[in-house]
Amino acid sequence: MGLMPKGTPGQEGAPAxxxxxxxxxxxxxxxxxxxxxxxxxxxxxxxxxxxxxxxEFMATAASRFDLARFGMERMxxxxxxxxxxxxxxxxxxxxxxxxxxxWDQMPQPKWCISMGACASSxxxxxxxxxxxxxxxxxxxxxxxxxxxxxxxxxIYGIMLLQKKIKGETLADSSLRVEHEVGPxxxxxxxxxxxELSEPFGNSxxxxxxx
Amino acid sequence: MNGADHSAEALARxxxxxxxxxxxxxxxxxxALACEGAHDALAWLKDDPEQAFDYLTDLTAVDYRDPEQPLxxxxxLRSLRRKVDLRVKIPLDKRETLxxxxxxxxxxxxxxxxxxxxxxxxxxxxxxxxxxRILMWENYAEGFPLRKDFPLRGHFSRAEQTRQxxxxxxxxxxxxEELSLVEAFQGLHPDLEGRRKADAPEDA
Numbered sequence: 001m002g003l004m005p006k007g008t009p010g011q012e013g014a015p016a017x018x019x020x021x022x023x024x025x026x027x028x029x030x031x032x033x034x035x036x037x038x039x040x041x042x043x044x045x046x047x048x049x050x051x052x053x054x055x056e057f058m059a060t061a062a063s064r065f066d067l068a069r070f071g072m073e074r075m076x077x078x079x080x081x082x083x084x085x086x087x088x089x090x091x092x093x094x095x096x097x098x099x100x101x102x103w104d105q106m107p108q109p110k111w112c113i114s115m116g117a118c119a120s121s122x123x124x125x126x127x128x129x130x131x132x133x134x135x136x137x138x139x140x141x142x143x144x145x146x147x148x149x150x151x152x153x154x155i156y157g158i159m160l161l162q163k164k165i166k167g168e169t170l171a172d173s174s175l176r177v178e179h180e181v182g183p184x185x186x187x188x189x190x191x192x193x194x195e196l197s198e199p200f201g202n203s204x205x206x207x208x209x210x
Numbered sequence: 211m212n213g214a215d216h217s218a219e220a221l222a223r224x225x226x227x228x229x230x231x232x233x234x235x236x237x238x239x240x241x242a243l244a245c246e247g248a249h250d251a252l253a254w255l256k257d258d259p260e261q262a263f264d265y266l267t268d269l270t271a272v273d274y275r276d277p278e279q280p281l282x283x284x285x286x287l288r289s290l291r292r293k294v295d296l297r298v299k300i301p302l303d304k305r306e307t308l309x310x311x312x313x314x315x316x317x318x319x320x321x322x323x324x325x326x327x328x329x330x331x332x333x334x335x336x337x338x339x340x341x342x343r344i345l346m347w348e349n350y351a352e353g354f355p356l357r358k359d360f361p362l363r364g365h366f367s368r369a370e371q372t373r374q375x376x377x378x379x380x381x382x383x384x385x386x387e388e389l390s391l392v393e394a395f396q397g398l399h400p401d402l403e404g405r406r407k408a409d410a411p412e413d414a
Contacts, residue, residue: 093347093372093374094345094347094378096378097377097378126362126363127362127363128352128355128360128363129355131372137372181376184373185373185374186369190367190370190373199363
């Protein structure tokens with residue numbers, strides 16, 4: 001489905017009569033398509049950079065990789081005008097309430113990209129101070145692996161998010177439900193958090209007591 | 211003999227019983243002091259015109275894996291005028307209460323360094339004006355993370371850690387008191403109004 005009808009004004013050499021014949025322009029499409037198309041192509045990121053991933057994120061935004069191609073050049077340092085939270089780097093427990101408040105301040109529709117191994121799983125920091133994956137604090141849409149991911153990796157993650165957004169429908173109101181922190185002070189069940197935070201890879205060889 | 215050796219010898223002469231031992235490691239002169247007279251000795255090192263250790267480079271602590279070995283509070287001193295470095299250690303028996311006198315009255319820079327040692331090792335600095343946690347949040351309840359008997363992943367389950375972390379009072383933590391801005395409070399941005407802990411309701 002194309003958005004541009006044939007004979008768009010401004011085409012090289014289009015005769016005035018031809019333009020007049022197709023004007024006023026109109027198009028037919030679905031509301032879902034139009035909404036998702038505009039949302040996916042103007043994602044304003046809320047950059048939450050805490051570590052080396054933020055350096056790669058800056059490289060992604062700079063001229064060589066040029067995030068502006070995806071309609072994302074406008075970094076939103078106010079969460080109230082942001083669409084996608086990009087957590088670039090490790091998240092210590094001390095920052096957990098901060099990212100949670102930023103997420104709560106972002107208006108719907110909103111999405112979240114977890115960039116890098118630390119944000120996604122705690123990475124090499126399987127210790128007392130570090131959140132073992134930001135999905136125990138905020139809901140995550142796309143995980144980008146890497147330590148840190150190259151800008152191509154982040155761009156691939158962004159394109160995956162765009163693909164996900166283009167598959168959404170306004171009829172499904174559950175997509176826009178706020179997952180708030182419950183009365184027990186968590187937004188996931190405690191068993192789920194413990195399960196997500198289980199040691200894996202090399203850190204299974206570290207004992208809890210040593 | 212270099213300047214640090216002279217200082218160590220002069221310290222041993224002036225505070226004979228307080229000096230527990232002297233050593234050289236990698237070319238650095240180290241003096242071990244008994245906890246009781248350590249503050250007087252450090253004050254002498256700072257104020258004596260022959261010594262003039264006017265700069266506290268670092269203040270930290272070491273907990274050794276061997277439970278018999280004492281925990282050491284380490285002062286790295288420098289004399290800017292004499293261009294001399296001296297390391298002073300105070301061994302503390304781990305079976306007793308970990309307490310030393312604060313050196314905040316000698317070097318103002320010890321303020322946050324002593325808070326960090328308190329936060330990570332639980333060493334109490336007598337006479338410190340504001341001995342609170344500095345890296346971990348204030349209601350952190352798991353203990354002192356850099357002690358060797360502290361488990362790497364902490365004492366609590368991940369769910370409990372997450373629950374406590376999400377319960378941190380953000381406004382309280384980033385208050386003008388915490389940021390050491392309280393004296394400039396009158397001229398602060400209106401956004402910071404009501405963030406002072408002193409102004410917060412008592413029941414909060």
